Amino acid sequence: xxxxxxVGNASGFYGDRFDAxxxxxxxxxxxxxxxxxxxxxxxxILGRSRLKDPARGYATTxxxxxEECLGLAHARGVKIVTNAGGLHPAxxxxxxxxxxxxxxxxxxxxxxEGDGLPxxxxxxxxxxxxxxxxxxxxxxxxxDIVVTGRVTDAALVTGPAAAHFGWGPEDRDALAxxxxxxxxxxxxxxxxxxxxxxxxxHDLRRPGFPLAEIHADGSCVVTKHEGTxxxxxxxxxxxQLLYETAGARYAGPDVTARLDTVTLTQDxxxxxxxxxxxxxxxxxxxxxxxxxxxxxxxxxxxxxxxLDIEAKAALVRGQVxxxxxxxxxxxxxxxxELVRTDRADADSEETASALLRLVVRDRDPEAVGRAVSGAAxxxxxxxxxxxHVTAPPGKGAPYGVFEARYIPASEAEHLAVLxxxxxxxxxxxxxxxxxxEVPEPxxxxxxxxxxxxxxPLGRIAGARSGDKGGDANVGVWVDGDAAWRWLAHELxxxxxxxxxxxxxxxxxxxHVLPGLRALNFVVHGLLGEGVAAQARFDPQAKALGEWLxxxxxxxxxxxxxxxxxxxAHDSEEDRDVEDRDSAQAPHGxxxxxxxxxxxxxxxxxxxTEGTA
Numbered sequence: 091x092x093x094x095x096x097v098g099n100a101s102g103f104y105g106d107r108f109d110a111x112x113x114x115x116x117x118x119x120x121x122x123x124x125x126x127x128x129x130x131x132x133x134x135i136l137g138r139s140r141l142k143d144p145a146r147g148y149a150t151t152x153x154x155x156x157e158e159c160l161g162l163a164h165a166r167g168v169k170i171v172t173n174a175g176g177l178h179p180a181x182x183x184x185x186x187x188x189x190x191x192x193x194x195x196x197x198x199x200x201x202x203e204g205d206g207l208p209x210x211x212x213x214x215x216x217x218x219x220x221x222x223x224x225x226x227x228x229x230x231x232x233x234d235i236v237v238t239g240r241v242t243d244a245a246l247v248t249g250p251a252a253a254h255f256g257w258g259p260e261d262r263d264a265l266a267x268x269x270x271x272x273x274x275x276x277x278x279x280x281x282x283x284x285x286x287x288x289x290x291x292h293d294l295r296r297p298g299f300p301l302a303e304i305h306a307d308g309s310c311v312v313t314k315h316e317g318t319x320x321x322x323x324x325x326x327x328x329x330q331l332l333y334e335t336a337g338a339r340y341a342g343p344d345v346t347a348r349l350d351t352v353t354l355t356q357d358x359x360x361x362x363x364x365x366x367x368x369x370x371x372x373x374x375x376x377x378x379x380x381x382x383x384x385x386x387x388x389x390x391x392x393x394x395x396x397l398d399i400e401a402k403a404a405l406v407r408g409q410v411x412x413x414x415x416x417x418x419x420x421x422x423x424x425x426x427e428l429v430r431t432d433r434a435d436a437d438s439e440e441t442a443s444a445l446l447r448l449v450v451r452d453r454d455p456e457a458v459g460r461a462v463s464g465a466a467x468x469x470x471x472x473x474x475x476x477x478h479v480t481a482p483p484g485k486g487a488p489y490g491v492f493e494a495r496y497i498p499a500s501e502a503e504h505l506a507v508l509x510x511x512x513x514x515x516x517x518x519x520x521x522x523x524x525x526x527e528v529p530e531p532x533x534x535x536x537x538x539x540x541x542x543x544x545x546p547l548g549r550i551a552g553a554r555s556g557d558k559g560g561d562a563n564v565g566v567w568v569d570g571d572a573a574w575r576w577l578a579h580e581l582x583x584x585x586x587x588x589x590x591x592x593x594x595x596x597x598x599x600x601h602v603l604p605g606l607r608a609l610n611f612v613v614h615g616l617l618g619e620g621v622a623a624q625a626r627f628d629p630q631a632k633a634l635g636e637w638l639x640x641x642x643x644x645x646x647x648x649x650x651x652x653x654x655x656x657x658a659h660d661s662e663e664d665r666d667v668e669d670r671d672s673a674q675a676p677h678g679x680x681x682x683x684x685x686x687x688x689x690x691x692x693x694x695x696x697x698t699e700g701t702a
Contacts, residue, residue: 200507224505384491390483414461571607
C-alpha cells in the first residue's frame with residue numbers, strides 16, 4: 091500500500107489566476123500540480139493563433155508561469171502535469187527544455203501527442219480526447235513536467251495516480267475514483283467555493299485552489315491548503331460533481347465512472363471524502379472536437395429610457411427591419427432581445443433604462459457589417475426619443491463553431507514522448523463496452539401533502555450549470571431527505587420547462603442521482619452552435635441554474651421553515667417576500683403560488699422579445 095498522492099490544481103481555464111502556481115507550490119505539501127487550460131473554445135483561439143505563427147498553438151501563460159516557478163517546483167519535488175500544450179505540445183515541450191537549459195534547473199520534460207486528427211476541409215482544428223496512459227508512461231520514465239495536448243480533463247489526475255499506485259486498465263474502480271477526483275479538480279476554485287449558489291457567509295474574495303489526497307483504492311479527500319480563502323464542503327463538491335455531466339455513466343477513454351455510486355462525507359473542516367465510485371469498461375470510441383469558423387456576427391445594444399419602452403422597442407425594430415428590406419439583404423440569423431432592466435420612477439437614468447439587443451449572424455461579412463451598423467446609426471436623429479447605444483457598432487467579427495463527434499479509438503495514435511526522446515505508443519484498454527443508459531432509479535416516497543408557500547426554488551436547492559457544445563446542463567441538488575422527497579417529484583421535465591420558458595420547445599432529458607440528492611437536466615440545442623457563436627445572452631449557460639433557482643413555485647412550508655431556521659439558504663430579499671406572502675395567506679396555498687408563477691411568466695413574456 092503506497093501513501094496517498096496529493097494532487098493539486100492551479101488552473102481551470104486559459105486565463106485563470108496567474109499566481110496560482112506559486113500559491114499552490116508554497117501553500118503546503120504536494121506531489122503533483124496539474125493545470126487545465128483547454129476549454130472547447132480555447133482550441134479555436136489557439137487554432138487562430140497558430141494560423142498567425144505555426145510555432146505557437148499552445149498556452150503561453152503556462153510557459154511564463156514556469157519561468158517564475160520552475161526552480162520552486164524542483165526544490166519542492168513537485169511534478170507538473172498540464173494540457174497547456176494545446177495544439178502543439180511538442181512546441182511547448184521544446185520551449186520548456188530551452189527554459190531548463192537557460193536556468194540550469196535540472197528538470198526532465200516529456201510530452202504526449204497523437205490527439206491531432208486530420209483536419210477536414212473548412213475546419214480549423216480536429217482533436218481526439220485522449221486518456222491518461224501517455225501521462226503515466228512519461229511519469230514512469232522519470233519526467234518532472236508532462237505536457238499534453240487535448241486529453242480529457244480528468245486524465246491530468248488519472249495519469250499521475252496510475253503511475254503512483256501502479257494501476258492497470260483493469261483496475262476500473264480505482265481509475266473511476268481518480269476520474270471523479272480529476273473532474274472535481276479540473277475547474278479550480280469552483281470546488282472550493284467559487285461560483286457557488288450558497289456563497290453568502292463565506293470569505294470568497296480569493297478562494298484557494300483545491301487539491302485531492304488520492305488513496306490506493308481510488309477514494310480521495312478533496313481539500314485545499316490551510317489558510318487559503320474559500321471553503322470545501324459537501325455542497326461545493328456536489329455542485330462541481332454535477333457540472334457539465336449528464337447521466338449516471340461518465341464515460342472516458344480510461345474507464346467509465348458511475349456517478350450514481352459516489353458517496354460524499356464531510357471529513358472535517360474543508361475536507362470532503364469521496365468514495366464508493368464504481369468503474370466500468372470504457373466505450374470503444376473517443377470523443378473528438380472539431381472547430382471551424384462559422385461565419386460573421388455583429389451586435390448592437392440600444393438603450394431605451396423612461397416611458398413607453400415597448401413602443402420604443404417596436405419602433406426601432408421596425409425601422410431596422412425596414413432598412414434590411416430596402417438593402418435587399420437580411421442577415422441569415424437575426425435575434426432581437428428586449429431586456430427590461432428599467433424601473434418605474436427611477437432615481438437615476440441608468441435604472442430608468444432598458445436594453446434592446448440586436449445580434450446578427452451570416453456567412454457573408456458584408457451582410458453583418460456596414461449593412462447593420464449603418465442601419466442602426468443612421469437612425470440616430472430619426473427614431474425613438476432618447477436614442478443612443480451602449481457602444482458604436484463595429485464592422486462585425488468572425489465567430490467559431492465547436493462540434494463533438496465520436497471516432498473509433500484506433501483512429502488516434504496515443505503517443506508518449508519520454509524525457510530521453512523515445513516515442514512510446516499507448517495501447518487502448520483491452521476491454522471496452524458500448525454505453526447504455528442506466529434505468530432511472532426508484533424515486534423516494536413523496537413528501538406528505540401539507541401547507542405550501544410561494545418561494546424561489548433556490549431557497550432550498552442549489553444549482554450549477556454549464557455548456558457542452560450547443561447543449562446546456564443544469565444540476566440541481568438539496569441537502570436533506572425531506573427536501574429530496576419533494577424535489578424528485580416536483581421538478582419534472584414538464585415543470586423545468588414551465589420554470590424556464592426558453593426550454594419549452596427543446597428536448598430536455600432528466601437524470602436522477604439519489605445518492606447525491608440531485609437531478610441533472612440536459613437541454614439540447616439551447617446554445618445553438620455553441621459558446622463561440624455567442625448567439626445567446628449567456629452563451630455558456632453559466633447562469634441558467636441561477637435563473638432556475640430564482641423562479642417561484644409552491645414549496646412545502648416545512649422545508650422553508652427548516653431553511654429559514656438554518657439561515658444557510660435564504661436571503662433578505664426572500665425573507666421580505668415570504669413575510670409579505672405569509673401575512674396575506676398565513677397557511678399558504680399551492681393555487682396562490684401557481685397564480686404568482688403564471689404572473690411571473692406573463693410578465694417575462696411582456697418583457698422579452700424572441701428570435702425573429
